[in-house]
Amino acid sequence: MKTYRTITAALLLAVSLSSCESLLDVSNPNYFTDDQMAEFMAGSAEAEQQVLTGLVGTLPSYINIYNASMNGGYSNLYAYESNFEFRRFIQSGDVVEGSQLNQGTYSKWYQNLPSNTYWRTDQPVENYGYYLGPVFKVGPAQKALDFLTEDKMEKYPSMRASRAQALTLKAVAYMLLMERYTDLKDVTSTTKQGWPIYNKFDYNAPQEPLSVADTWAWVNETFAEAVELFHTSTYGDKGYTIGSDVNSIYDIDCAVAQYYRARAALDSKEWDTVIEAATDLLNHMPDFIKAEDYGMNQELLPLVNQRGGVSESLPNGTYWSGIDFNAAQNAFYNLDKNPEAIFGGARGSSSIFWSNCALNVLKNTPSGYYQVDKGIYDALSDNDCRKACILAADFDGYRVYSNNGADTTWFAYTMPKYTSLKWAASSAIGYKNHTNDANTSDNVYLRSSAVWLMLAEAYAQKGDNAKAEETLNKLLAARTVKGAPAMTCSNTMTGKNTMEKVKLQWRIEMWGEGDWAFYNQKRWGALNQRGDNHWSKTQIPAEGLTWEIPQTERQGNPYWK
DSSP states (O other), X not given: OOOOOGGGGHHHHTTGGGSOOOSSOOOOTTOOOHHHHHHHHTTOHXXXXXXXXXXXXXXXXXXSOBOGGGGTTOOSGGGBHHHHHHHHHHHTSSEEESOSSSOOTTHHHHTTOTTOOTTSTTOTTTTHHHHHHHHHHHHHHHHHHHHSOHHHHHHOTTHHHHHHHHHHHHHHHHHHHHHXXXXXXXXXXXXXXXXXXXXXXXXXXXXXXXXXXXXXXXHHHHHHHHHHHHHTSSSTBTTBOOSSSHHHHSSOOHHHHHHHHHHHHHHXXXXXXXXXXXXXXXXHOOOOOOGGGSSOOGGGHHHHTOEEOOOTTSTTSOEEOSOOOBGGGOTTTOGGGOTTEEEEEOTTSTTOOOSSGGGOGGGOOGGGOEEEOHHHHHHSOTTBHHHHTBOSSOEEEEEEEOSSSSOOOEEEEEEOTTBBOTTOOSBOTTOSSOOOOOTTSOEEEEETHHHHXXXXXXXXXXXXXXXXXXXXXXXXXXXXXXXXXXXXXXXXXXXXXXXXXXXXXXXXXXXXXXXXXXXXXXXXXXXXXXXXXXXXXXXXXGGGGSOOOOHHHHHHOTTOO
């Protein structure tokens, strides 16, 4: 078994089953040389596709990794990379989880407890597990890149998209490491350490980290190469595969590359690159979620909550008789209603993964009620569909059923004011008995609204306030409730400068999605103030914004300072 040190552990852990071979120089029956591979393909389109599928077919599963190693060896919801992102959101101050009396699962993150030293080098899960997420992406990406060389692309044109997919995944990995382990105020530093870049799936001697500036340059250049390959490939439309089926949504295409390229450029203050990447992506994905499909309108909650009637077949004679707000009605669970979806999981496939399931308050008890920060709510226009899916007042007697599939046991609670119904659904797609089965509903992991916001921010950071507000106006118009005058920067955010408007829309639109709230604050160098509805006012500690290099990485690489 090969052994690796530092980040090269990815080349073992991520693909360990295919990296075992004798220490003797003998032929491995599971390994083909380049000559054997070429002979196998021999001009056959079918064989060529079989090879490419073997090389890059599993790469989408590494965008949001599920691996027990990240969670100290335990396989549960906490072993998803997106769960680590969710912890960052809970820390941000844009959300209130539960209450002082009914504290939620992520209470230590919401409270930013002093005992929660997640960033420290000696934390085996919260630091090392967070580190493993991006590290596990490097191995499969590099393994594919070792075969997908430039000369092979000339011989086999279909390999251009495959190389682009592998480059995208590798660049995403290093971008995430830079976001987590370096200070985003130092993006141009030529003296501070960035990360070592490994370029071969093999034994690797420890390498000295590049400078912060050089690492960001490598990330940005790698994304640029991936996009160029996508554009000149035969994959989709210039590398874009737009649609709601599993083949379109669960793949690494040019939209995924441009999404992360824009994010990396935003981190590294390359505003022109953000504008170029975002504009290209949005030209291919210009549509928005319809206002009526954005979450669940709070006005429906009393009807969804209705109970009554008699049924002889149920032990206590009570059955559910209110309206059902099925996940099919909510764009955040239904790809057919979500033209903004860039990457995610389609129902009925093996690509479903944990993301935002905890935010469905219709399935939760008080400890799982997630409320929007009062400052965000107060800034919303009455003409905004996003305000329509936030409770304007406490809702007494919300009934939660036991998850026994028969609706026989009910518990009544008070759902507090400002609770978000963005991910509300009383049943999953295809279900009528209120089960919590998520595998029949879609999952949206990346969506284009974040790209509109990246574009607006890049214009604002460049000082082009007119372009920034023009961009925000498109998003605001799409979020205007049906029949109301279109919202604009001028009629909804008076008294704010352009960058303040951008920041506010980030907080509103991307509430609960990924780790945007956390890393936006890190990038801006300013924490969001907690409003009056928070039961804990403790902010993210300064040292908690940038992780220390984990011990395991340091022990394997003597070049870390």
